[in-house]
Amino acid sequence: MKNINDYAGIVGQAVLDDLKIAAEKLKGKKITHVNSTPVGGGVAEILTRMVPLLNELGVVSDWQVIKGNNSFFDVTKKIHNNIHGSGEPLNKKEMDIFLENGLYNEQNMACDSDIMFIHDPQPITLINKKKENKWIWRCHVDASNPVFFTWQFLRGYIDKYDAAVFSSPFFSRELPIRQFLISPSIDPLSEKNRDMEPEEIKKHLEKYNIPVDKPLITQISRFDRLKDPVGVIQAYKKVKPYVDCRLLLAGGTAVDDPEGNIVYNEVLEAAGKDKDIIILNMPQDDSAVNAIQRASTVIMQKSLKEGFGLTVSEALWKSKPVVASNVGGIPLQITHKYSGMLCHSIDGAAFALKMILNNPDYAAKLGKNGREHVRNNFLLTRHIKEYMLLFLSLYHKEDIVFF
Amino acid sequence: MEENYTDKSFRFYTRMHLSELTGVSAGNVEELLKCIKSIDGSSIYHHTHRFLQQHEYLNPEPANDFAYWVGDALGENRLAEALASIDTVSFKSIRALREELSNVISKYIESSKNRNIRAAMPGMEFNFVKTVSFIFPTGYVAYTPSEFADCLQKITSDSLYFHMFEARLRLDKQENDFSLWFRNSMGLDKPADAINRLDPYTHTIGQLRKAIFDILKKGGVL
Numbered sequence: 126m127k128n129i130n131d132y133a134g135i136v137g138q139a140v141l142d143d144l145k146i147a148a149e150k151l152k153g154k155k156i157t158h159v160n161s162t163p164v165g166g167g168v169a170e171i172l173t174r175m176v177p178l179l180n181e182l183g184v185v186s187d188w189q190v191i192k193g194n195n196s197f198f199d200v201t202k203k204i205h206n207n208i209h210g211s212g213e214p215l216n217k218k219e220m221d222i223f224l225e226n227g228l229y230n231e232q233n234m235a236c237d238s239d240i241m242f243i244h245d246p247q248p249i250t251l252i253n254k255k256k257e258n259k260w261i262w263r264c265h266v267d268a269s270n271p272v273f274f275t276w277q278f279l280r281g282y283i284d285k286y287d288a289a290v291f292s293s294p295f296f297s298r299e300l301p302i303r304q305f306l307i308s309p310s311i312d313p314l315s316e317k318n319r320d321m322e323p324e325e326i327k328k329h330l331e332k333y334n335i336p337v338d339k340p341l342i343t344q345i346s347r348f349d350r351l352k353d354p355v356g357v358i359q360a361y362k363k364v365k366p367y368v369d370c371r372l373l374l375a376g377g378t379a380v381d382d383p384e385g386n387i388v389y390n391e392v393l394e395a396a397g398k399d400k401d402i403i404i405l406n407m408p409q410d411d412s413a414v415n416a417i418q419r420a421s422t423v424i425m426q427k428s429l430k431e432g433f434g435l436t437v438s439e440a441l442w443k444s445k446p447v448v449a450s451n452v453g454g455i456p457l458q459i460t461h462k463y464s465g466m467l468c469h470s471i472d473g474a475a476f477a478l479k480m481i482l483n484n485p486d487y488a489a490k491l492g493k494n495g496r497e498h499v500r501n502n503f504l505l506t507r508h509i510k511e512y513m514l515l516f517l518s519l520y521h522k523e524d525i526v527f528f
Numbered sequence: 529m530e531e532n533y534t535d536k537s538f539r540f541y542t543r544m545h546l547s548e549l550t551g552v553s554a555g556n557v558e559e560l561l562k563c564i565k566s567i568d569g570s571s572i573y574h575h576t577h578r579f580l581q582q583h584e585y586l587n588p589e590p591a592n593d594f595a596y597w598v599g600d601a602l603g604e605n606r607l608a609e610a611l612a613s614i615d616t617v618s619f620k621s622i623r624a625l626r627e628e629l630s631n632v633i634s635k636y637i638e639s640s641k642n643r644n645i646r647a648a649m650p651g652m653e654f655n656f657v658k659t660v661s662f663i664f665p666t667g668y669v670a671y672t673p674s675e676f677a678d679c680l681q682k683i684t685s686d687s688l689y690f691h692m693f694e695a696r697l698r699l700d701k702q703e704n705d706f707s708l709w710f711r712n713s714m715g716l717d718k719p720a721d722a723i724n725r726l727d728p729y730t731h732t733i734g735q736l737r738k739a740i741f742d743i744l745k746k747g748g749v750l
Contacts, residue, residue, distance in 0.1 A: 140682040142540055146664045231563065294655035297549045306547035306657055514546040514662055524570040525698060526662045 127314045132373050133488055135313050136506045144506065145450045148512040150528060153380045156516060157238035160187045161201065161247035165377065166410055167309055167435045168265055168349070173311040174485050174505060184513065189234060191248045197226040199383050202249045207275035207276050208246065208266050209351065209430040214274035224250065230432055240516055242468040259519040262286040265309070266280035266432045267296045267453045270527040288518055291431045292454045308457060310508035312501070316411035318442055321419055329416035333375075333405060343421040345414055346440075347376050348356070348389040348406065351430045351449075353396045356471050358402060360427065363475035365401070371443045375405040375417060418443050423481045423488065427474050441465065441495030446488040448477040458503065464495040540668040540679055542687040543694060546622060547574065552656040556647045557604060560594065561633040570658035575697060576616055577659075589698060590686065592616070594629060594654075601648040607636045607637040617727045622697055655689050661694065673749045676706075677741060685733040692728045695749045704728075706740065719747050745750060 133141055158176065158461045160168050167479050172188050179186040193201070206212040215223070227250030236254040243251060244263045253258055262283055267338045268276070268291065276298070281383035283289060289304045311318055330337060342361055348350035354374050361372040374392060377385075389406050396402040407413065418424060424440035424447045431453030438458050440447045447465040450454045466477035483490045517526065550571055554560040564572070575671035590608055592611060599608030609633050618627040648654070670676035680688075691705035701708065703724050711720035722743040728736055744750050 132555070137684075139682065139687075142666070143544060143664075143684055143686065144540065145668065147544060147662070275638075291549065294549060294657055295651060297551070297655070299551045304549040306549050355636060382557060453590065475720065510544060510548055514660070516545055518546060518548075524660050525570065528663065528664045 129178050135500070136504060140506055140510075143184055144510055144513070146465075147510060147517070148179075148184050151184045151513060151516055154185070154239040154342065154516065156184060156186045156240045156242055157236070158242045158244065159234070159236075159248045159251060160188075160190060160244035161191050161198075163190050165194070166435065170315075170435075171309055171312075171315075171505075172244075174315055175509060178505070178509060178510075180399075181241045182236055182509070184512075185271075187238075190249065191230045191234070193226050193230075193247065193253075195383060196222050202383055204246045204275060204279070204460050205266060206351075207272035208268050209266075210267075210270040210272060210281075211351075211430070212272065214272050215278060220278065227251070228254075234272065240519065242244065243286075243464055246279055249279060250286045252282050254275075257283060259288075260286045261288050261290060261515065262297065262335055262520070263290045265292065267293070267300055267430055268502055269295050271298070277338050288515070290515065292459060293480035296453075303518070305518070307434050307508070307511045307515065308454065308503060309435055310505045311435055311442060313442060313506040317415050318439060319415065321415055325412075326416040326419050329413045330420055333407065333413060333417075335373060335403060335417065335420070336371070339401065340422040341373060341420060342370055342423050342425060342478060342482075343373045343375065343417060344425040344427065345375050345417065345426070346426065346503040348385050348392060350384070350388055350391075351428060352376075353427045354388070355497075356429075356474070357425055357427045358392070360393045360425075360473045360478060361402070362399075363472070364478045364482070370422070370482060371401040371403065373403045373405065373417065375403075375407055375409055375414070377409060402440055406451075414439075418445060421445060422479060425446060425449065426476065426477075427456065427468070427471075428439070428455070431477050434458065435503075437465070438499045440500045441492070444489075444496045446481045446491040447495065448474055450474075458498070459495070460498070463491070464498045465491055536671050536677060536713055537704075538670045538679075538713070540666045540670075540687050541663055541682050541690055542666050542684055543663045543690040544686060546660045546662070547657050547659050550656045550658055553653040554656075555653045556645045557602065557607065557633055557637060560598070560654060561630060561637065563596070564626060564633065565653075566630050567656050568658050569626070569731065570696075571656045571658070572622050572626050572629070573694075574657050574659040575695060576629075592629075597654045599647075599648065601652040601654070602646045604636075604646060607633065610636065616729050620696070620702065621700060625697075665689065673710075673719075673744055674718070676709075677744055677750055680737060680741060688733060688737060689731060692726075716747075716749060719743050719749050722747065 142510055158172055162169050176186045176188045196389055200223045203212055230255055236251055241260045245265050270379055282303055285303055288302055289300055290307050292308055344357045392404055394402055426434050426437050426443045426449040429451050433454030437449050437455055451467040451469055459467055461467040468477050470475040534747045593596055595608045595611035598604045613627055628701045668679040672677050695701050699707040707720040707724040723740055726739055
């Protein structure tokens, strides 16, 4: 595991000095993060790296995961989709399942740290245990246009928190509590993002039988309809007559996503018998993802909805040209035609792919600009700093806080 | 916070920013004007200074979000140009900057009376965000211009921005902290004036650091 000083080579010593200055002001406070899955998805990935680093900085932190059965996660998946604005609202039976599971976790978790940091809606009812301590609700999904009834149901809990955090100004809703804007991040030293020698890349590609004799278009995402894997296949099919390329859809499923296997089968069906489409339902294998991204000619993230879309920053950090939908947090990561290509449709995605595949110099420029944008805005060190400021803000209400 | 210079010493501070959502949004220029007139000064500061650091590797970006949004989301390019042209460095306070922004938009609305107001597409509204600043003392202290120059090479861009932009605008000082120190503690008016004349909005952070260093070197202070 890397330690905080290892980041100096990437962000500079002065940035680390700033982190230590802020951490000093949090001495004596304990922070507990709570979410619903220990692996899979961006939240677990960030916490895996962030919690040890916070501790190393002297901010005592731990991470707890709520328990839930399949029917609970069916309901929370529906809530997730509802926050994104899709699907039928929760019914009475689903609310009961959600609340019953919430009660179980309330009875089995202490929730007595100075700051309780609750991620996403699954553990949201833990707020019932609020005492004198501070509580933050972190919404990682796009809540700009939620299903009304479900949002109202959640509001009954959100409003009891001390603060909420969203990833984009467009995601937030009018709330009676303070709301902060904090983008998620990638860890440049993690297995998924660290530098990698060509030999190692080759080894991973061989393991998963990924040939590199043709330009490779890749989307790495969970098999989830909101990531539009079928749309990616359609865009590829529009490009294929003009550029002899290959498409790779690689991803897995998370513990808290019961729809994964259904969507995977839909994708297989859409791919048909095209031998240049590779569908890879892979286990958690961060080094392989790193290698695949580095071996790709262009990375796609053609999501219909997106919490933030960290795979975009991952690809940009590797100086890869990216074609991605103009949704969620993606436009914060890509300035169109400067650090990537944004699209709104399958046709738009296909056009952008052709532009990039036919213009390697332009593609390289997009990738180079993208990497610098990520270095300045979407690395873990910035994220840690903003979380520490968030913790401090719970004890200071003013706009300019002096220490 | 203590004054950052006492007698002969200059203590470098750093500031860290957290963005707070205000829940206020605008969908056209009239709404934008109304919001600019009433929103927290911390929000005016946010939208006129955010670009400087988010894109610090670029050659200076337009220094305000309002100009970008008016052009990008509303297609009101004439107004976008007028807003982008506002000489932010010439304003001594957020209040004065807010007035200028309001004046430019008011004049534009007045001159466009005979045509329909364009509205942003749903999801493209202007969302007002404000900057919450946390200001911390650093370990860097200078007692001489030479020590000052050494520290200048080591401090973060946050620290440099704090002393050059934020102290002046948000703490209502008449000039940037560096000029104040050279003038009041070192008795060196020339470098103080030269630093004061720098337009920090048209320099990247690296250029700004070098420009200050060059002023001290060429002025024979080092």
